[in-house]
Amino acid sequence: MITTGLTPIITEHWDKPDLYTIEGYRRVGGYQGLATAMKMDPDAIIGQIKDSGLRGRGGAGVPTGMKWGFVPQNDGKPHYLVVNADESEPGACKDIPIMLANPHALVEGVIISSYAIRASHAFIYIRGEVPHAIRKVANAVAEARAAGLIGDNIFGSGFSLDVVVHAGAGAYICGEETALLDSLEGYRGQPRLKPPFPAVAGLYASPTVINNVETIANIPYIIDRGVPWFRQFGTEKSPGFKVFPISGHVVRPGIYEAPLGITMRELLEYAGGIRGGGEVKFWLPGGSSVPMLTAEHLDIPLTYEDMAAAGTMLGTGTPMLFDNTVSVVKAVTRWLDFYKHESCGKCTPCREGTYWITGVLEKFEHGRGTGAEVDTLVNLCSQIAGRSFCALGDAAATPYPAALKYFRAEFEAATSTSADEQFNPVASYVFAEAATR
């Protein structure tokens, strides 16, 4: 039963055909947050974001105000704001739609955030495979510049800002914030040794804040409408609302914006339930890098804290749901294949571990695994998790143990029966006829 309503805020006017233009955005109240912000002291903005309790929407859920507060002020160095728009997580599809439909919310957020952290240069690092999104954001930046919202002495405040839209070259690792910085500086995208942390020595060895697109898109609304308004949504520890792009075997996959704390069951109902009245077999609250859950977890609120308590993570907050037609062996194999392909190669556990695990999982997929290997894989994952250089390794070590926890029998069956024999692959297709299922 649904008790939580949807709260379209970032997505409120997505049905307006010209929202992506500056006129369209202004017509629905856009850039009011900026006007408010420019009358505020930068520290007051940081304070307001801290008070709002906004947490990073890129996956780790670090409080945004705290991140901003780490930037040393009056240090004589240039500061930078970098927007991580390298959305590449399997299952994640929120930043790119935001950039396509409402790019000015991002741009407005960028201007306010830069003003708050005293950055006169901001970079929006967009995944290279989405030229349509790059074009939309670049256009929005150009419009904002033409309107005097970006450039020298904005609103006569003495604050100047330049915004650069940078296209990545298509590497998942560049979503890791320090790898993103290396890539942005023109180097090979590989994570950097920390410390120093980006807040102290990030882009060009200067204090840098790196925020996710959705996080930044929240900023104008918080500044415009205030902390109490923002805190009416969500929970104490996970305040606010979230863009939930729901994918998988649901009747109406798509983007649903709702307060944090809504349950998956509620979202699933909004999405029309599992196709053909079927059952959820397993689902992931935030991309392939978080441990999977099953139908028994559908009533847990989607918050950072409740997901952690359930042994998983909210992650990017991008639920993927799979029905009973899906082979978990095959799903895990695909994910690992992705991590193997995207491992940057810097550290041994991730580079070699993903290579090995993928090789073994492919055997399982074809029914040629061994019983011993079912447990060997758990051990291999434990040799990667917590031992790799960055979180990519941790992510790669996540799907298998989580899947094994709920579907051990399926992996054991894969020692003799291929995934395709266990589950008719045609039945799992989204467009499969009900009869096949």
Place this chain on the structure above:
Amino acid sequence: MTMTSNAGSDLTPQVELVTVVVDGVAIEIPKGTLVIRAAELLGIEIPRFCDHPLLDPVAACRMCLVDIGGVPKPQPACAQVVSDGMQVRTQLTSPVARDAQEGVMEFLLLNHPLDCPVCDKGGECPLQNQAMTAGRPESRFGEVKRTFPKPINVSAQILLDRERCVSCARCTRFAEQIAGDPMLELLERGSNQQVGTAVDQPFDSYFSGNTVQICPVGALTSAAYRFRSRPFDLVSVPTTCEHCASGCSLRTDHRRGTVTRRLAWDEPAVNEEWNCDKGRFAFTYQEQGRVTTPLIREDGQLRVASWPEALDFAARGLSAASSHGVLVGGRSTVEDAYAYARFARVALKTDNIDFRVRDSSDEEAQFLRSAVAGTAVRTTYETLEQAPVVLLIAFEPEDESPIVFLRLRKAARGGTRVYSVGPVATRGLAKMGGTLLPAKPGAEPAVLAELAEQVRAELQARGAVIMVGERIAGIEGGATAVLQLAQATGAALAWVPRRAGERGALDAGALAGLLPGGRPLTEDRARAAVAAAWGVDSLPATVGLAGTELLAAARDSSIGALITGGVELGDLADQSLGRAGLEAAGFVVALENHHSAVTDLADVVFPVAVVTEKAGTFMNWEGRPRPFAQTFKDALVMSDAVVLGMLAKAMNIAVGASDVAGIRRELGALGAWNGPRVERPNVPAGQVAEGAHLVATWRALIDNGVMQEGEPYLAATAHPVAATVSATTAGALGNPESVTVTGPLGSVTVPLEIGEVIDGVVCLPLNSPGCVLYRDLGVRSGQAVTIKGTG
């Protein structure tokens, strides 16, 4: 370490100590130390691959994961800085650390071919060794390994077997951080990650061989040593490099009477752990073209003679002559140079002696006698590293003393400012972030005299250093100007010769007017002390002929007999002078290890030992003695000192000890001179030559040098020969692809390159393939040439 106190050391700030506990053992250690270093100090060895104490941490291999109290995940000891009260548990006490390390080792071996039986690294391989301590007895990996076609050349010398690589990034970090030649880079990603170079841009670094040595697996090998031997079949001897005045510690490995390879050896005060490719690979000359028996000239032809016959022949020839000269060459050991100095004064009763059989001047001789000879070790590598500013004159360190270059680059990375007075901003200068103080060749003294006020002020800072190369000899008034600048600013002055033996020969007294220990020949007290030590009544009291004057005297038939010891006539700018001098001298005794133009002109030739066949000492530019042991203990070839001793005996003259130990005792007993020194030179600055194009030149590190013969892989990594000019000069020539440069003796045609060179100056290598300036053009640095575009 023989380092004496210097201005730099007391600049070192007081260190703050913290207490850290490793495996239950507490140690007080400077703040900022890495956990892996703290453990080493306690004798706890944490396995590692990417860690290298001289490279920045990267924490990529994850082999050194340890358990740190209060931190949930195991941390890389190579990147973790100690903090007060930190509790570290290594594999010895922590199951987590042990498990993590074993896991990483298993991963490292996945895609490693385990071809140890055919791998050059087998037997000295960190991967092999650590697989024994941290690996599983049996692999759980049953899938297909990743493979690569093998090997690929990253340069003519360096080969890469990619499937053996563990991606530790030591080679790429060395190339970028130490050598400043970032031509090696990791390419691709995931398990396809591999070391590689850009297309058409091989790893032609002067320091490339170091990457082979620091590679913790057998991924990088050298063409020279690949498949030559197994490490456990080699006998290793600690030696000193004989190529330049840097004075690197080496390890010479030999097998069955042949040197198989040389490695840079650990000497923190000098070469740290590095050496250059010449020092590493250029040793095949030791076996080729050797003089193997005494030879005497009979009817115009050299014939083989027995030792007694040849000694007798030489003794008679020397005794018959009324005047003598001794040319030592720049490659003698201290002991051999001392033997020549002593032989000249005692047996030949002459002061006509010089080790500078190259471009030299009286001014330089006076500079060396007054300011360099017999001075204690004052300016050191350590001084350079601490110096706020270093000024280079007539000196291109990357080519002429590569380890000085590495230390200067390290210093520059730490904030030292480097200035170079000269006509060219070299590649090396750029890599040190240095600034060129432009001076046309020959105009250096004028530029030094009118040095910008800011630079002059910087040189007055405590710890400032002026480094002058041996090419100062070719600049009239240069040494005078340098001494004046050093005096005016208080900056330390270091003379960096190019050849390994020059500084030692100077201190051994192998220069006219100079007795061992920097004693002026003209000082009665100095002469008396040396005469007493040598057991003679008196020594020649008038300063003899040196340098080109000595050769000119020989050419004019005023020298009755000449002794040469390791002389290369090609080193002389005036090639005809050397040849004419040897031809006109009444009698020539050559102590040489190789057949050469000198032996062709000699009346008697004695074979002498190369560095592997004798013990000895090279004194590096710091004045630091760098003793080395005899590599081949059973070599039958005698050193110059021993042959000179036998020669004296044949002449019925007693000269004292001829063995290394004896000579060291004699030198030690003489000690240093603390009496008055000779006057400093006072030569006015010379005129800059007239002409549209003046030559700037020096010897490239890898060139036609006779001690690089027989090593084609090394030769192929030489920097390409080109005439480098400014864009303006090139424009005036019509921007041709190549140019023909013409001098009095002829011309060379070489590709044209544009660089940061003063207008009207053309920079050419002195002695490189297709461009041998003294021989082909007949010009030296600062002289005018004509240039014509040829395509």
